[in-house]
Amino acid sequence: MAGEPNGATRCAVIVGPYQSGKTSLFEALLAACGTIPRKGSVKDGSTVGDTAPEARARNASTELAVGYGEYLGDSWTFIDTPGSIEFAPEARSACMIADLAIVVVEPEAGKAMAAGPMLKFLDDHDVPHVVLINKMDTDNERVRDVLASLQGFSTRPLVLRQVPIREGEEVTGYVDLVSERAYRYRNGEPSALIELPGDVAEREAEARTQLLETLADYDDGLLEQLLEEIDPDKKQVYAHLTETMQADLLVPVVLGAGERDNGVQRLLKLIRHEGPSHTATVARRGIAVEGEPLAQVFRTVHAPHMGKLSYVRMWRGTVKDGDVLNGAKVSGVYRILGGKLDKAASAAEGQVVAFGRMDPIQTGDVLTPSGGVPEAGLAWPAPPQPVYALAAHVPDRNDEVKVSGALTKLCEEDPSLLVKQDAELGELVLWGQGDTHLKVVVERLRNRFKLNVETGRPAVAYRETIRRSTDQHARHKKQSGGHGQYADIKVKVEALPRGSGFQFEERIVGGSVPKQYIPAVEEGCREYTKRGPLGFPVVDFKVTLHDGGFHSVDSSDMAFKIAARLALSEALPKCDPVLLEPIHEVTISVPSDATSRVHGILSSRRGQILGFDAKDGWPGWDAVTAYLPEAEIHDLILELRAQSQGLATFEWRFDHLSELTGRLADQVVQHREEADAR
Template structure:
């Protein structure tokens, strides 16, 4: 049996917004108002349905998506509570495409509206209809106008106030529903009570309602004609326009309330019942043209093993269904579970639109479409976020290497913002993510869930060295061992090459002084000699030319000439005036314009170079900054950037070039390398 309510489908809602805005508290309030829980828990007290994991409660914030289901007035709702911190927003990227509507939860202070801009842009780019819920309205001071203006500045869609706050002194005690033209007072733990429209609010209500109608009339010519003719539209027309224009992503409506005060929650739920789109729109955004389940979360926990949380589209799903994965492989469901409250219960099937947990399905990962008609499908999902921070990790006990690899595989399935790679230059295993807190959480999970202790350190920087001048160097390898000896003799010109050349080899042998079958061995030996230069690092951007040599008809061999080539390079490099190179990365930094001066100063203080900055296209009040920065400083740059931008700034970094490192900085690097050798 499915979960769908009287409307015939599950309404799936995402709660998103800045950290600390009260998303998890809103989820708790929605469940309490619906009657699915008898007592409203508190996030701070660790008694909420959401944020129930040890990691979330230890940190006092959401670190993964929380999912809960409940019924309200005969309709079934699935609510996905997304983390507010940028460090844990990879989960939000995968969940948002699956929902019918997103609720952006914000604080009532106008100066905090800018914190919602990144998530607003993410929602808008995905084409997800959305509304704003102004939480903590009981803490608001002053009129709503300033907040609406601040929200308009960070939203690409018109912001439409649906409610007008009622004040008793400086405290908000209720609201006017501008569509219904009715006034209500808040009652904790109960539905708001209707009251007569306060006489003193009349002019402000009339102005606010007319402004709302003007905004709706931008997309409704009939309504525009009525307003011009001073004809009051009927309520059905107003509500129809509100619904249509939100669903078509032409407006962003704004609702008021308080999650912890239980104010305005039932009014919000009623709006969701009538105005949230049907799941067909989400299926179209995902590009799913047939029966499939879209996976937005995976967890490995408890006795149930692997659970894939998914939303069904295009038809009913049955327990034991055979799923086709995007690569064409097949996997059978080991059980279907409905989400009720914050728990799960086994079901035999689910309807299109329902959110379910699929047990023990192999190879399923977040962002995947699992088809039931045998056709492989790829879901349209946002690209993976660029890594912002990395740590080099290894098992404290080398006997745990295999266990560590298996545990990381499971964590990578759960968290699409994580990555693990082997650095070819430093031979370190790098754990990459969205920030120090993100990786600290991952290491905590390795210890807590898998019993693994790891060493974590700052990744090594792949320094290189090059040469300023050339030399002609002989390499002579001669060894007598009792039987056949070893003999190889080469004369090589070693000289600098253009930056980016790497290593170039040429030969000018005449007369067979070095037999041609052994010339490749000489080249390999020369390359061997560049693996560790005089300063202790690989040598790049040089050319070696084999110009002469000699051999012995009995004692010469491939091994002997390789040794001779290496000897020539090692000895020759000492005379070539070697110098140190460091990797330079090109950064693209995205941040609020107000932070740009501090960011440019920070880049300069880290030996960086600002290349350009300009307004970010489609992001009013934001800049995009291009800069060069030594890789050694990009390792920790995200920490400083987020401190400057109140957690909003992000960057992407790619290797650009190598540059000389001089002075005391170079001396310190060389000294550390010699001690490590």
């Protein structure tokens, strides 16, 4: 087991696409640091991370995992993150508090491209990073093809640090392009130094020249040496690599196979010698070196038997158990190793720890004893807009309050989860980043909170309106002994332009309807608008009260309200009612080679394409804008991802209501009638 840290702990986050081998690399790093005696296996569920039943059931990460260790005297925290794009917000949160990121990709250009959005995020937030082309022990494509597929997403040049040594179709080792030494992989052990194979020399020389030429773009002295054909000193090259990586000017690319420990030691040495220190990260985030203790929350967990835990990175100073930060008492400081928490007396700068039971604190919060937040550079990225929804139903009504409390906790843990109670439709709607994301939410309700929740497709907020006008006379008269009920009104019902809503006007002359009853007429009309002749709320029409009658004894507010509802129930079916469906403006972000397929998807979903253009700041990407009915958006993200190697996403906003007629309208009305009959 690694000992207590000496000095500021450095932090590396492991990111990359689904199934790229991040968790196996996480295990290999912890084993290399001596934190665990041997690596666990994803297949048999024995890893340090992925302890949640939702992750074990999928053999895939559904939440981040934290581990720590020491390597060559330096203390490290490693954070493994989910690879699915549906859990990307969790990975991005970890990147915000890390000193550097290790981007893990598979040795296939098509699959490696899935790391593109994460590379863009790291560039946008100036997080230094290294790319590991993992699984080099499997059949793979040429490294240069993988690099080319990634370079289109990265604004920083990707520089190859190693070239593979192949024996037939198998990769057996690598050549380091700086030291020009060759190594043979040994499973479970550090690589062995070997003679440089002759058939690799030419490729090594070409790749080394490309590396030096890229470095020369940032150093005039090195450029002069290359122009004079002087081979630069290796120590000088290492110094250039360190300087440019720490400044996030370029991205080194290394090779390996984490599951077999191939290249793991080399990766550790690279991030130790060339990666930024905690002090450098503090400077990058604009945090003053001196000042009161400062920590930032990057994850919130509601743990069984322990309550709320706030995972933090200590930017500055020391925090002890019992200290007060932002007005909340720290009730326990814990070091984190996967699902295991070890109590500690304090947390020092650089460390990643969990603070216990700080109930008011949220993810992204900056914590200080004074409660002040002087550093502007610690802003937290907003969660992405949700793109997939499910209506949730609790079979047991006694569980409704429990579900509400459980979902509140899950939303605290996962800011990309949104819960809405739709009073009009009578639905509880879960909004998230995709089908798997919401399935995991439902499984967490079952596994952690023992709550059974059924889900289905959310209802669409249809409306209806009228297309012609009419005059209507309605009289409500009832006599049952004592005071009766009497109200008589004449109204004009008119269609209004789209977006006008409901309007009421009175033009009573001569007191045919006393003024005290006119508000009751308007109230009765408004109550009727909640459900029109087609079964949906009615919009965009006007009611004008222009005549009527009353009884000095039997008239009342209630009588006139009933008369108003009666008038509209008789008038609106004669006004050519028509169904309205909500139309959203969607903007789809997609790699350019999939733009034509997106057009086809939109056309098949009754979309109206408004145009497309290059996506600002995203080379090789397009932004396609279209009008799309709400009824067609439900599973849009699933089809978009299927047709874009999982890369496409979209943003949306309500734009207008549009008439829906014909077979689709008939089906909607019939479905509403059937639902009412049940």
